[in-house]
Amino acid sequence: MPRKRTPDQPSSEAESASATATAEPAPAESHEQKQSFAERVGQRQRVYAPDPFGIATDNLAGVRLFESKRDRQMAIKFDEKPSQAVIDKLKEEGYRWHSEDKIWAHPVWPVSAMATRIKAERLYQDVCQMIRQEKGIAAGQEIPF
8 A cells, every 4th residue: 555645745756866866787787788788698617617626537556647727737646755857757848847846847839838838748648657667557457438
């Protein structure tokens, strides 16, 4: 049931009109204006990948291969300190030790990015094989996933 107003009270229509004229647009409305049509209807969504991105992991050997797009580098991380032969192999391939992150890293240059990634994966496989031989783990004892 509507309330009656006294003659000295303004009408509710006048109040709402003056309030909308002085008020700023709602944050949702301003956000919608900034979005493209495709984003508003949900056809395009941005998905962010974790950085660094884990490429491969060998749990038995204790070795992981990462790529960081933000830092533009390939990284190999060991669960425990590798043997001197493994360290020498990493140095031969141009990897450098980063003590604060505890990783062996190699920069990825835009000109040779794909070649660097391929070499990093080959090095990772070689290093895993070396560590497996040092630990006496046969190649058939791999975990498939």
